[in-house]
Amino acid sequence: MSDPNVTDFTDPSSFILLGIPGLEVAYAWLSIPFCTMYIISLLGNFSILYIVKTEPSLHVPMYYFLCMLAVTDLVLCTSILPKTLSIFWFNSREIDFTACLTQMFFLHCFSIMESGILVAMALDRYVAICDPLRHSTILTNAVVVKTGLAIALRSSMLVLPCPILARQLRYCRTTIILHSYCQNIAVVSLACSDIRISNYYALFVIFFITVLDLVFITLSYTQILRAVFSLPTKDARLKTFGTCGSHLCAILAFYIPALFSFLAYRFGSNVPQHFHILLSNIYLLAPPVLNPIIYGVRTRQIQDRLFRLFIHKGT
Template sequence: MSHSNTTDFTNPSTFILLGIPGLEAAHVWISIPFCTMYIIAMMGNFTILFIVKMEPSLHAPMYYFLCMLAIADLVLSTSTLPKTLSIFWFNSREIDFSACLTQMYFIHCVSMMESGIFVAMALDRYVAICDPLRHSTILTSPVVAKIGLAIVLRGSMIVLPFPFLVRQWPYCRTNIIPHTYCEHMAVANLACADVRVSSYYGLFMAFFMSSLDLFFIALSYTQILRVIFSLPTKDARLKTFGTCVSHICVISASYIPAFFSFITLRFSHNVPLHFHILIANLYLLVPPLLNPIIYGVRTKQIRDRLLRLFTIKGPKVFSWCSGSHTQLHAKPSSLNH
């Protein structure tokens, strides 16, 4: 029997995603907020991309980095939620082995890219506030493009060992993953091999790389705060700090759920499995949902452009309706003459 199991799962063609074990009866109800958050995230991030593209005054480094973040959010949420919803709605639990590895790669790769984007945004704020006269000469379009390329290459290369390690291991236990998506350690734990290398590399990536990014962000904001507190008036200090609030809120919305999910998954063994999985889903859904809302509310240029879109359309519709109304009333009088 054991030999049969080994031959069955040494090279599994598919994995089975269970969704949220223990909450199967509530899958349909859980899908409602998940789907709502996904739709809002898609609409919000596409709106950010549209506004930045259509408004020439927003063609600046800060908004280019914001567009990179919006694209990363779209890829991150789309790589997981459609499959999660198919599990909840249609009980479609099978996922191809290669598709599983691809999903795993994109989740961790894009998460690492987002961390790099936050560092780039902190650099932009640092130059804009600490050396404003040289901002346009330091962060030129070619420099921004090179930074974006470096972010993509770093995220792509650092995460590359994950799918390669997972692919080469034998699977002789089961092909059932107690999760809604192919999370790295959830798949690695199914292998009949010593997966400590993968576990240690995951810890290195989560703590060392993320901590390094946070260090550079903190260093930038330390210099920014020094400049802000040296400004002569309170209004100037508040106005300058206000340009950084959106970035700080977005960083908090991204890092806090991610670290909380990572810590509870690895170190809180008394926490129920369904709680782990819910948190793991929320940390992939909440930042893409909040980022466009935070920037839409906090950034005056984006807020003004968005309001202008609605206020321009409104009068046009009203004038067309009133014009049509006048013509309807004018016709009978002309007929009488």
């Protein structure tokens, strides 16, 4: 008897997402933290956007970049969470082939976009601390807009070949994706044609973006630390370094889960598959959840605006 999940050298009309294989009995429980994280992400990032929009004193490059980060986080978590929750709650595993490739594009594009925004924020902090008198003339609104467009263009151009290459492949094995979303490697591994070009290109993008962006961030913060430690008083050093604390936390929240996910997938051959998939989800969900909390807790201007907002509603 033929397997209904195997095609005869034809492109599939849809795929089947298994979710997190091995943890099916725990889907109801897993949906609680996943849904909670999604709600926190939506509330937190929309709050950041609202506060920056309504507070004129926050209309400066640092908070414009923070708004870009909030929009990126909203798209990133929304690209995977609704489908993942539908698998957990309704066993809705089928996803259209085109929708799968679209999801692949958005989650990888906005992951790279987030990395680019973190670089832009690091450069903003570098100029603000190392050359404060020229900060307003260097980082004008026009420069911020052009930087945002450059980040979006870079991400789109680098990621677009991934779904294009995936569409050109022939799928003749199975339509079952052993994942909770359409990750590039999980999709192309189902193809019966040669996937070396697709794999090599994906690895190139990962290493190119990671190395390039981390080099810029490291150089920026090396200069920032040199400027901070050259300040005459301890209070001045602590105050200046405190302005960078939230950004450093955001960088760690993005790159640490990404590094663990990559290392576990590439080198953790003995790690259970469900652990790989959970790490992949955490890598995409941690920044949208943590960034609003980090900036809300560590940024005095946002704290003050939130406090005034609640006081106003209370009266």
